[in-house]
């Protein structure tokens with residue numbers, strides 16, 4: 001990719017997401033709750049939203065759509 005093309009792409013980007021991850025700790029049930037692993041709700045998501053364009057995040061329930069949006073918004 002030429003330097004000029006790269007500059008235009010950055011200028012046209014409204015939102016750039018690169019390698020987004022969000023892991024939630026998984027705990028055992030019972031009296032002593034220990035962390036037993038991590039739930040990888042979002043794992044390495046990348047996309048660019050360009051000026052004047054629309055993108056849709058599509059997938060089955062629980063695949064991480066809401067977590068992707070919330071993590072970007074830090075909400």
Ligand SMILES: Nc1ncnc2c1ncn2[C@@H]1O[C@H](COP(=O)(O)OP(=O)(O)O)[C@@H](O)[C@H]1O
Nearest residue numbers: 024039041059060061062063064065066067068
């Ligand atoms: N606050 C949270 N704590 C633990 N696990 C969560 C939390 N929020 C979402 N998850 C888990 O992360 C995964 C993705 O959920 P979510 O982003 O809500 O999916 P979608 O919006 O695509 O239905 C699910 O397995 C869900 O149970």
Ligand SMILES: [Mg+2]
Nearest residue numbers: 062065066067
């Ligand atoms: Mg959702």
